[in-house]
Amino acid sequence: MTPNISELIAALPESGDESKATEAAALPAALAKTSLRPIPIGRLSRLTTLGTLQAKIGAAYLFHWLRGWFRNAEANERNLAETHWQTALRLLDSMSYLRGAVMKAGQTLANFPDIAPQQFVDTLQQLHAEAPPMHWSLLSEMVRNELGDDPENVFAEFDKQAFAAASLGQVHRARLKTGEEVAVKIQYPGIARAIQSDFRNFFLFLLPSKLNRDWEYLKDQFNDLRQRLEQETDYELEAANLAKARALFRDADGIAIPRVFPQYSTARVLTMELLDGLHITPFMERGPTQEERNEVARKMMRAWYRMMYSGRMFYADFHPGNFLVLDDGRLGVVDFGFIMMLDDDEWERYRRFDRAQTTGRPEDRVAVVKEWSEIGDNETDRLRVLDEYAQWCWLSRYDGGDFDFGDEADFRLGVDLFMEMIRKRYTRSRPNTPTISRCQFGWRSVFYQLKAKFDIRSIAEEEIKATDWDRSDYA
Amino acid sequence: MRITAEKKAATRERILDVATELFRSNGYDATTTRDIAVAAEIATGTLFNYFSTKEAIVGALADAAVVRARVEQANIAAESLEEALFAMIVAELRQFKPHRKFIAPLLETWLCPIAESVDSNGGNLSRVEHLEMVDSLAREHGLGELAPVALQLYWTLYTGVLAFWAADKSPKQEDTLALLDESMAMFAGWLRSEQSESK
Numbered sequence A: 001m002t003p004n005i006s007e008l009i010a011a012l013p014e015s016g017d018e019s020k021a022t023e024a025a026a027l028p029a030a031l032a033k034t035s036l037r038p039i040p041i042g043r044l045s046r047l048t049t050l051g052t053l054q055a056k057i058g059a060a061y062l063f064h065w066l067r068g069w070f071r072n073a074e075a076n077e078r079n080l081a082e083t084h085w086q087t088a089l090r091l092l093d094s095m096s097y098l099r100g101a102v103m104k105a106g107q108t109l110a111n112f113p114d115i116a117p118q119q120f121v122d123t124l125q126q127l128h129a130e131a132p133p134m135h136w137s138l139l140s141e142m143v144r145n146e147l148g149d150d151p152e153n154v155f156a157e158f159d160k161q162a163f164a165a166a167s168l169g170q171v172h173r174a175r176l177k178t179g180e181e182v183a184v185k186i187q188y189p190g191i192a193r194a195i196q197s198d199f200r201n202f203f204l205f206l207l208p209s210k211l212n213r214d215w216e217y218l219k220d221q222f223n224d225l226r227q228r229l230e231q232e233t234d235y236e237l238e239a240a241n242l243a244k245a246r247a248l249f250r251d252a253d254g255i256a257i258p259r260v261f262p263q264y265s266t267a268r269v270l271t272m273e274l275l276d277g278l279h280i281t282p283f284m285e286r287g288p289t290q291e292e293r294n295e296v297a298r299k300m301m302r303a304w305y306r307m308m309y310s311g312r313m314f315y316a317d318f319h320p321g322n323f324l325v326l327d328d329g330r331l332g333v334v335d336f337g338f339i340m341m342l343d344d345d346e347w348e349r350y351r352r353f354d355r356a357q358t359t360g361r362p363e364d365r366v367a368v369v370k371e372w373s374e375i376g377d378n379e380t381d382r383l384r385v386l387d388e389y390a391q392w393c394w395l396s397r398y399d400g401g402d403f404d405f406g407d408e409a410d411f412r413l414g415v416d417l418f419m420e421m422i423r424k425r426y427t428r429s430r431p432n433t434p435t436i437s438r439c440q441f442g443w444r445s446v447f448y449q450l451k452a453k454f455d456i457r458s459i460a461e462e463e464i465k466a467t468d469w470d471r472s473d474y475a
Numbered sequence B: 001m002r003i004t005a006e007k008k009a010a011t012r013e014r015i016l017d018v019a020t021e022l023f024r025s026n027g028y029d030a031t032t033t034r035d036i037a038v039a040a041e042i043a044t045g046t047l048f049n050y051f052s053t054k055e056a057i058v059g060a061l062a063d064a065a066v067v068r069a070r071v072e073q074a075n076i077a078a079e080s081l082e083e084a085l086f087a088m089i090v091a092e093l094r095q096f097k098p099h100r101k102f103i104a105p106l107l108e109t110w111l112c113p114i115a116e117s118v119d120s121n122g123g124n125l126s127r128v129e130h131l132e133m134v135d136s137l138a139r140e141h142g143l144g145e146l147a148p149v150a151l152q153l154y155w156t157l158y159t160g161v162l163a164f165w166a167a168d169k170s171p172k173q174e175d176t177l178a179l180l181d182e183s184m185a186m187f188a189g190w191l192r193s194e195q196s197e198s199k
């Protein structure tokens, strides 16, 4: 979720939360004691009474700690004290379901090698690898509960070893009786409801007494994130998203979105066509040519714009783990748990965006930025920073031509602008802004990793033309 | 006329069957031993020859469920103690399932480790047998013979899971699965840490 959560964290009001800070400071000591106790009661009680105080304090501590790091990022990068780490990790360990959220933070941060200290990234990635797998007995019980029979009977073949970790569960290879190779994503029992309940409590806990105007916005944004995280736990919704997205593509696009097998899918189990291919990191390790890399990036962009313009689906979870370069050269897109469906209102707003993105005229851009972030006429610095950020986001789009996404200086500029916004607490804006900027950084960092150089404007134009918009008033 | 052992067993089966039926349709509390006797077409006095209390009937039902569970469990190859324990209990729960609603009021007397008078018709047997299973699984997975405190801890967790399960309102009782998984992981983890400390 970071950097967007970090954005929220950094902007948390300073006053009024001293008590929480003290509580957090006292925690390591309290925790050290707990860890000596033979029975980690917390692990047990969190499931019996969801939303326990421990979970709340734990989350508050985690956030406090994250905030502290981000606020002083430049000054004390080296001061990421060991003890803090251990404390935070132990806490996370006792809240294993939060790992999902943390893994996301890790994935996003791993895309910013320059701003996240290596220790942070490494440990989070380790967490990813160490997320406790479901053993076979638990897994088959889940399959039995959800699909009515043992995995051995439901499927022709079922690989007992998971081949990938999902944020809330794990993914197994299997073969249907009708012969199709499938990926079966299975969720840890009860975790969806645990997250919902804990987030609700956590949210209440975070509410400070004094609310200023920006904090109100922040609250809405946090709420928006919470809702999206909740959506991600619903595999039925993901299945519906997958089906909707899949219908938007044709063979000639070279883009593969896995087919869902509804008779083997529930809210907790998602059975889909298996896509065989390489993730971006191993793909890069094979030393692909510039053109091969560009082609992968073009397909990613095309997939994204197609969903956006033809499907009105905002694919928000743009990170390297969600793309596969298939053996036959197609691009596979997985993970449809984090999609914003744009309603008519939202869609109108995007049309106004499009005008600014297409013309590149400063006045068009300023108008959109002012509307989006409700900037008053006297807020010159706010407008300047946000406009510069918007310019950074959209330059590659309205300039057209081959844009070098591997240019480190340009990438850093975006990160710096974003950090400036956070530092200055310019967080007033629409609730889904964190989701959108997360996505923006998501695709920029994937293209950065690919060192791709290509023209996104022509792809956008093709995709928009296919929808028959009337844009005659842009000139 | 002599009552053959075979006939006796058949009557016992019949009592258990009608009791299950009555508990399920009328609820455990609303069902009396008289109701059971009537439905089984025997005299109430005869019923007491088989089971001295209503609790004893449930105990016997549970024992029978455990026996079926053990058969099912026999062909599971677990990779760790926590998985073995999980598999054992989950197999039990599956067998207990028809009785879930009325097993709760009994848990206290039937399963409480300090209960003095557990009816010999049921329950006690299950507990001893259950703990022996746990002990042998622990040895199988290299965690030695279990000390009394370990057994006590285990039993607390186990009964906690059962109690939770009896009242679990989550869809398909999925919370129980999570609780069971975490509890067994905790127990096995604790055993391992005890073991490494004593070395």
Ligand SMILES: Nc1ncnc2c1ncn2[C@@H]1O[C@H](COP(=O)(O)OP(=O)(O)OP(=O)(O)O)[C@@H](O)[C@H]1O
Binding pocket: A103, A104, A164, A165, A166, A167, A168, A169, A171, A183, A185, A258, A272, A273, A274, A275, A276, A321, A322, A334, A335, A336, A337
């Ligand atoms: N249909 C599929 N074919 C091949 N691999 C798949 C498929 N679906 C998922 N995977 C693999 O499983 C991993 C996790 O799946 P997915 O991203 O859907 O889970 P998630 O819970 O949304 O995780 P996260 O949000 O952390 O990405 C993917 O990164 C991918 O490697």
